[in-house]
Amino acid sequence: MIAVPAPSPHPSPTLPPLPHLPELPTGPMRSVALVTSAVAALVLLTAAYLATCRIWPYANCGRCNGSGKSRSPSRKAFRNCKRCKGTGRRERTGTKFLNRHKTH
Ligand SMILES: [Zn+2]
Numbered sequence: 001m002i003a004v005p006a007p008s009p010h011p012s013p014t015l016p017p018l019p020h021l022p023e024l025p026t027g028p029m030r031s032v033a034l035v036t037s038a039v040a041a042l043v044l045l046t047a048a049y050l051a052t053c054r055i056w057p058y059a060n061c062g063r064c065n066g067s068g069k070s071r072s073p074s075r076k077a078f079r080n081c082k083r084c085k086g087t088g089r090r091e092r093t094g095t096k097f098l099n100r101h102k103t104h
Helices: 030-054 093-100
Strands: 058-061 069-071 078-080 089-091
Touching: 030 093, 089 093
Parallel strands: none
Antiparallel strands: 058 089, 069 078
């Protein structure tokens, strides 16, 4: 009696099994699912960042570190920081984005 190996109905030697990602489909649909979840995560992160920009719209001015003063070399006299005009703050990138897309 000769043992003949049963032919596999769907031979796929190029695709190894993915034991740690069982919920994702295999083949081209797998990359689509990966891109979709990556885009969803990016949208969520951006929404969270814009929400913090709405609550805390400003950050410290990078030149004067939030003091609003540009000190003289003697450290006794100062003038208004040129970059922030003495306010000591700058608008965050997300704040500029929100202001640009304001509806009113
Ligand atoms: Zn400044």
